[in-house]
Amino acid sequence: MFRAIGEVTGDYQFAPREGGDYGHRRAVRWLWIDRAGLPVSELYARNFTMKSIYLLTPSEINLRALERYATSQQNVGRGAPEPFVLIIDEINRANISKVFGELITLLEPDKRLGKLNELKVRLPYSKDPFGVPSNLHLLGTMNTADRSIALLDTALRRRFTFRELMPDPTKLGVVDGIDLAALLTTLNERIEYLFDREHQIGHAYFMSCTSKAEIDDVMRNKIIPLLSEYFYDDWQKVSIVLGDADNREGDRQGKFMNRQQIRAPKGMSDENDDASLRYRWTVRGEFSYQDFMAT
Known part of the structure; x- marks a missing residue:
């Protein structure tokens, strides 16, 4: 299991504690913490050892998963995270149920990463766990003259606010x-x-x-x-x-x-x-x- 990802930010220090254990220290900036822990296989192709510090083989590190975990909690406690916007043009021209699949559930505010009911799904090809961060905003555009919004999936309607933009x-x-x-x-x-x-x-x-x-x-x-x-x-x-x-x-x-x-x-x-x-x-x-x- 792994329970945290951090960046070493300071030099070695000796800071003895009562009982004499774990007095060797280096300052760490924690990027991601989950006390429940996740399987090592999410990040690394082999099991970790009990050594205090050692080099991981770069070719066996899942860099995409590492980056995703490391950035998902960086803004916790530091105010509102920087917003990102994903625009899906002509969203009503696709079969929404097939395009989004079970990912549609992850768009709900309480299912986002770091929220009360956080959810993740495993992507079918990479097998990586996937979640939607709370600072990602999705905008979908549609031209109702091309295809009626009545054909939109009910699940999509519940997760989006519809705003009409008429000619001005x-x-x-x-x-x-x-x-x-x-x-x-x-x-x-x-x-x-x-x-x-x-x-x-x-x-x-x-x-x-x-x-x-x-x-x-x-x-x-x-x-x-x-x-x-x-x-x-x-x-x-x-x-x-x-x-x-x-x-x-x-x-x-x-x-x-x-x-x-x-x-x-x-x-x-x-x-x-x-x-x-x-x-x-x-x-x-x-x-x-x-x-x-x-x-």
Whole structure:
């Protein structure tokens, strides 16, 4: 068994005690202490001997386990330990139960290393014991437009606090006279009406825009293709979101898209009713933001 890991920090001293035993001393900074003890095999490939001090064979030391034990209690009694953050992007795209397995239990505050109900599990490949320190914080990001949070494992829900981050138009300003906050707000109101609130466009799309040309690039290469995907190439709905829809028949030039009526070929009905009207939609070469100009 081993019950402590320490670092020798001082030279030899002779400090006799009553009874005369163990008078030879060196100062030690204790890095890890567990009076119950753990098997030597956790750290070393062979058993320890009764010698007071001797050299361990480096090739037989489990350095990863030694480092983990030595650092797990360093901040005990010295105030709050330095926090560390692990960010798991798109956490809802994986099968959480399979990814975390039994490790999900170790995330609970009272199961962390050094806590009242500390737990460790043995890793399947290295066979090392593993625990989660209390100063490790896990952040998981997800886009609910990609996959519903309803599919998340219940065990994960209990161990995380969920914080909704909706688009924030107040983060945007006026660029080349274009009120980006008004533009984003209007687009999202129309998306929410036609689709749902989960598919609103984030303000990050426009955060780096410093000119009308850059706004045009975002609209042409990101926003419009995204809307096309949302509505499964239903360009009528895309045009509604962009403000280019019109109940009138015939050709129309919009601010972002143009509409051209496609005539019925010979042999097909040419009656002017909604069922027979077909349109070709094209993205304009030059965009107009006249409805979103700052006053």
